[in-house]
Amino acid sequence: MSKRTRRIDYWQAPDAPKPTSRKTSASVFVRDDQGRLLLLKRVDNGLWTIPTGGVKKGETVGQAGVRECREETGLEVEVIGLVGVFSTPDHVIAYWHGDRIDEVRQPINICLRARVVGGRIAPDPSEAAEVSWVAPAELDGYPVHPALRARIDHGLRSTEPYIS
Template sequence: MPRRDYEDNPHAPKPDALVPAASVVVVDADGRVLLQRRTDNGMWALPGGVMELGESIAGCAVRETFEETGVRVEVTGIVGTYTNPGHVLAYDDGEVRQEFSICLLARPLGGEPRPSDESFEVAWFTPEESDGLPMVASIRKRLTDWRTGAYPVVR
């Protein structure tokens, strides 16, 4: 379902939901990060998604990463929490969410990168290669926080 990201935009629609989600910075032994080009907005992003009832945030991260990229991971840490009330996600079905995401750090355990119904492409990139990829500001912020070691507790 296509979506539009609004970040600190006074013309953004008002949110009607607050949904907990995980995003994941997966880093391989060569220091490359796993990214996917999303089908809902065409932008490059970290794997991740909505937490389900009965699931931990780490379990959500592992499940979503595998579903979206084909790569099995182990969570090893946290990059930060991202709860900017000015970041709103508007979906074509009318749902408008305020962002609430915990970004986790993980390492790959196996599997091969492959697209899914949520991604056009999945690939490994060096941090420098990711600089030129189109992505929404909130994902760029998470990658920057990981690269600089900022590890924010609250955003």
């Protein structure tokens, strides 16, 4: 087994490992003028997602979302609203290093609406294998984890913030 860290997401899985931590992440839901959604393909599990990452000490949730988008896609965004707060215990993430689990996280995600204000698509190869603008009608052709798809679907369907 590879010695690099890999990630396995569980959704509504009774056999999932029990959480050992609870951490906050920020994600950004970004659409272009044609209504397409910004997605990236994760290198650690091969799934498509919106830009997402942990909130670091000393930064706000908004700053974390902006930073993660820049790091993962090369695009500069500004926060313009809230998609919602997603904290369901149905989603658990196991982080493996080699043949052992380092951490099992039950995430708390704050998903922000954002718009592009600069930059160019230039994915960081350690974070994103690919970055693409995807029309909502084409989303079913992209493998997206159910927890992330819930954020995306709510962002497309409603302007009212979701709280779970």
